Amino acid sequence: MNENATHARDQLERNKLNLGLFGSNCSGGLAVTTVPERWDATWENNQELARMADDAGMEFMLPLGRWKGYGGVTDHNGSNFETLTWATGILASTQNIMAFGTVHVSLFNPVVAAKQMVTADLIGEGRFGINIICGWNNDEFDMLGVDLALHDDRYDQGQEWIDIVTQAWSCPEPFDYDGKFYKVKKTNIYPKPYGGGRPLIVCAGNSDRGREYAARNADMMFTNLRDGFDGVPENTSALRKMAAGYGRKIGVFSNVSVVCRPTKQEAEDYFHYYAVEHADLDAVENMIVGRGVVKPDTTEERLQELRIRAAGGNGALPIIGDPDYVVATMKRLSESGVSALAIGLQNYLEQFPYFRDEVLPRLEHEGLRTK
């Protein structure tokens, strides 16, 4: 990885395939479902989960950046913890696991955000990471009274934002920045991040412009394997090449939703129960339409696939099967160049113990993780 992301880098270089839990800060988590056992995102549940994941040797807790629910019967994600304060609480409650803030560029003044992140990083002794979001759902920005700039402008703003944040973290003297979106004068913040390093930087996106932004700025790009396994090796190696063009190294994070049961049939039945029979259909529709993934030429078959993926895990690649199948799939992703998986479980506290006991040892046996 890159200059100065020291502590977080040590954390993520221990294993070939890094693992974290994704989305527990929001009601429903990743699964858009009406089942009674859907995820209840209380602070107590988040803290218990983070401690359990920490004890199991998982690398990170990654929150969804949400401000508003998706409607439907459950108002999916409608109860959601702000992520920088959530990460700070998680870091104070744990020993080794990293916690990320998922930060919307246009909602946070960069100097204030730089200070908030330093606070989290010092409390976590170098275990804080940032997941940068340049913007997505218009209705959320409307709720906050902020204009969501046109697509490429969002990334131009994101570039100025991260330039200011990283300078604020590293510059010992006051600095000025005169950009199109931000003008700051004599900016100087103390304290600096833990141990003279800087937090790990992840950028989430899929587009070419998003990839270019990540290649230039991020230690890891968080990207969705929209088309399953097709093209993953080409996709990850192209991204690495793009980053090398900036003299940088980059890893690839991706999101998966896991249903792991003793048999393939049990896993498939459970997925069908929560993501098909009991999908929160209005919330699913709001999610896929709001993200602009439905185009005039989207076929009915593809639409159905998008709906099931949204209901199953917020659009994440589903991995549904027995422990051997889950491990084989993760191995395949790792061999395709994916360095970290952000995992959704339909109910994290109920399902993580089985994952910990059955999947983690098998991944160790495969040489993808150390004990």
Ligand SMILES: Cc1cc2nc3c(=O)[nH]c(=O)nc-3n(C[C@H](O)[C@H](O)[C@H](O)COP(=O)(O)O)c2cc1C
């Ligand atoms: C894997 C992944 C996770 C994301 N997580 C969030 C999130 O938690 N909150 C959010 O508002 N946007 C999220 N985004 C949206 C992206 O940051 C970005 O705004 C969106 O993908 C549009 O940019 P693009 O056209 O470059 O892909 C996520 C995107 C991806 C690919």
